[in-house]
Amino acid sequence: MQTNHILEMAGIHKKFGRVNALTDASFTLKNGEVHALLGANGAGKSTLMKILSGLYKQDDGDLFIDGEKVSFNHPKDAKENGVYCVYQEVDTAIVPELSTAENIMLDTFASGKNIWVSKRKLEEKAKEVLFALQAGHINVRKQALELTLAEKQLVLIARALVHSAKLIIFDEPTAPLSVFEAERLFKVMNQLKDQGVGCIFITHRLPEVFEVCDTVTVMRDGKHVFFAKVEETNQEQLVEKMLGTSFENVIERREKKLGEQLIECTNLKEGRKLNGINFAVHKGEIIGVAGLVGAGKTELAKTIAGVTPASSGTIKIKGKKVTIYHPQAAIEQGVVLVPEERRKEGLFIHESLRKNATFPNLKKFSKASFIRKNEETNFALKMIGALQIKTNSTETTLNHLSGGNQQKVAIGKWMSVDASIYLFDEPTKGVDIGAKKDIFKLIADLANEGKGVIYFSSEIHELLAICDRILVMYDGQVVKEFSHEEATQEKILLYASGGKEEQNEREKHPVLI
Structure with missing residues (x-):
């Protein structure tokens, strides 16, 4: 093995029952390198990393740290060899009642070494490592439960550094972060590179790989x-390697058959967030709504769905003017929303798949105030089969499902409701490429059944792939509409950032002197 490799995993095999999770898997990492590990759900990424972090023991194969063969039987063994993890679900590794400083030094207490450390020295050490991460703004005496998600991530990184981590596994660290917080995390990762720490970066957001x-x-x-x-390499090649086929082959173009007009919004306003929105959607049509952060996409979705009712303007459903003042009123009109923040707004994350699947239409599954559990279970099983949700039971709690499978539940639960208009707000946020494939198929199937779909997204390549028309929003307004044939990524970005095709417009309207 080369001397600058901090890690080598070679010939790793792992079986769970009869299922081969890993077959001759390999992975290497250099000092001061950020190495992306990509793959769809079930590709083996998590299993490989759990072996590296000591949660699983491989059936066969070898691990080398700094050229020395090692064997991990417990996470403690991995940490003693300098292997640390920063998970998407940071709260699983944070003790909320302890202070920030105590959380940073937690592994010192767990090891039984230096247990009699004064509080002052403990806080000084915590401040020192946070300052090195340019996170000196975090109060080391503050309880961890008061920290933001981004701050908790920094605490976990500080914990790794204070114990001389050689490599850190970042498992979907940007999924719960804002764009600003993600940028700050990337600066920290570049600092770690400069210090010679190896970073393994697992993400579903391909642009981050190139950043x-x-x-x-x-x-x-x-x-x-x-x-x-x-x-x-490039994004197209990575997608093809993950799927075994190109992204274009995943999404088959539909033969568009438009029917009657399902919804029409006229001069829709909502405070300062929406300013005169006009558009319509027909049966069998998928409309995309593109825009950068703050453009008003989510606000428009919530206004149509009655979460934040319009202050003025009109909404017509199948030609009839309606007042949507509450989400229940929207559902009664056949309008349902799959929200962006599925864990906060779309799901009961600590309840079973069965309960989540049937919640939107409990009347259908109850009689005389009693829930008919068998009917609930049958519907949940039907949904699992239709959406290829990876679970062993309808009673699995949602926090034990992957992000992609959670999103499928957030969508599938509306299958019990007789809706005609589906609003999808960033439906592929935080899901892997395999789950995206299933979600796109579901959306196409809804349109083929005559439903109207409004797809709100900042992922322009997805809008180009699946939508029949694309509306571009900027500063609370629809500033441009493109047909599928007219739309390009460059044109959409131009209007989404407040620009105009001035040169083209001049060419269309020449001035003769």
Whole structure:
């Protein structure tokens, strides 16, 4: 093994019962390198990283840290060899009642070493490492439960550094973060590179790979299938390696058959967030709404769905003027919303899949105030089959499902409601490419059944792939509409950022002197 490799995993095999989770998997990491690990759900990424972090024991294969063969039987063994993790669900690794300083030094207490450390020295050490991460603004005496998600991530990174981490696994760290918080995290990762710490970065957001990573490995079906330097590859190639086919082949173009007008919004306003929105959607049509952060996409979705009712303007459903003052009023009119923040707004994350699946239409599954559990279970099983949700039981709590499968539940629960208009707000946020494929198929199927779909997203390539028309929002207004044939990523970005095709407009209206 080369001397600058901090990690080598070679010939890793792992079985769960009869299922091969990993087959001859391999992975390497250099000092001071950010290495992306990509793959769809079930590709083996998580299993490989759980072996590296000591949660699982491989059936066969070898691990080397700094050229020395190691064997991990427990997470404590991995940490003693300098392997630390920063998970998407940071609260699983934080003790909320302890102070920030105590959380940073937690592994010191767990090891039994230096247990008699004064509070002053403990806080000084915590301040020192936070300052090195440019996170000196975090009060080390504050209880961890008072910290933001981004601050908790920094506490976990500080915990790793204070214990001389050689490598840190970042598992979907940007999924719960804002764009600003994600940018700050990337600066921290670049600092770690400069200090010689190796970083393994697992993400579903491909642009992030090209922003922060040096190298990339793709896994599929439990195997290593691709490795490259980031500058020598592109998003299209990575998607093809993850899926085994191109992104274009995943989404089949529909034969569009438009029917009657389902919804029409005229001069829709909501405070300062929406300013005179006009558009209509027909049966069998998928309309995209594009826009950058703050453009008003989410606000428009919530206004149509009655979460934040319009202050003025009109909404017509099938030609009839309606007043949507509450989400229940929207549902009664056949309008349902799959929200962006599914964990906060779309799901009961600590309840079972069965309960989440049937909640929107409990009347259908109850009689004389009693829930008919068998009917609930049958519907949940039907939904699991239709959406290919990966679970062993309808009683699985949603916090034990992947982000992609949670999103499928957030969508599938509306299958019990006789809706005609579906609003999807960032439906693929935080889900892997395989789950995106299933979600796109579901949306296409809804349109083919004659439903109207409004797809709100900042992922322009997705809008271009699935939508029949695209509305571009900027500063609370629809500033441009494109047909599928007219739309390009460049044109959409131009209008979404407040620009106009001035040159083209001049060419269309020449001035003769």
